Amino acid sequence: MSTADFPEGIIVRTEGDLLEALTAARVARGLSNEFCDTRAGLTRGHVDKCLGPTRAKSLSPMLFDTLNELFAIQFIMMPNPEAEARQKARWEGRDLTNVRMGGPSIGKHAMGRAKPKILEDFGAKLALFLGDDVDHLLFGMNASRLPEQADIATEPAANPEPLVPVPPVLVHEQDKPKGKKTSSRKAAETHSHLHVVQVKRRA
Structure with a gap:
């Protein structure tokens, strides 16, 4: 059948509406449940148990993708004005303390990978500002800590009581x-x- 004869304007809001839409697409294409089972590689009666009146089986994501391709259909998401009117007051009155209002935040793993590069760039800029290279700067920082470490290392240990x-x-x-x-x-x-x-x- 041509695209012009295909039913349009089917609204899907629940799982039942989705199953009805898939059934309408199957009928519009003139395909039987047995044919769909064969083409999808399913056991006999599987599609009927999902789309038929018994609804004995649930619609799995794999079968949903397969039927969309088999029926050559697609779904478009659009706002629901009625539900929007009901939920708008709840959206405006919700607690915003845990809501991210800005862009996506950087994860801990990504920050750990970027930290060495950030410190390297910061050290280079600091060395450029001080008129010194990074190695010399780091050597001076480490040298200032050596006396403290030496004092700690050479501090005599307390005399333990003999056994x-x-x-x-x-x-x-x-x-x-x-x-x-x-x-x-x-x-x-x-x-x-x-x-x-x-x-x-x-x-």
């Missing part, structure tokens, strides 16, 4: 079993369970 060893403490001893003779070495290894704790603390 005084504490004599071993016997915390457990198991008596030797009676009625059984063992060698002194074996007895020392198996029956004399001495757990010694070496404690070091500050005096």
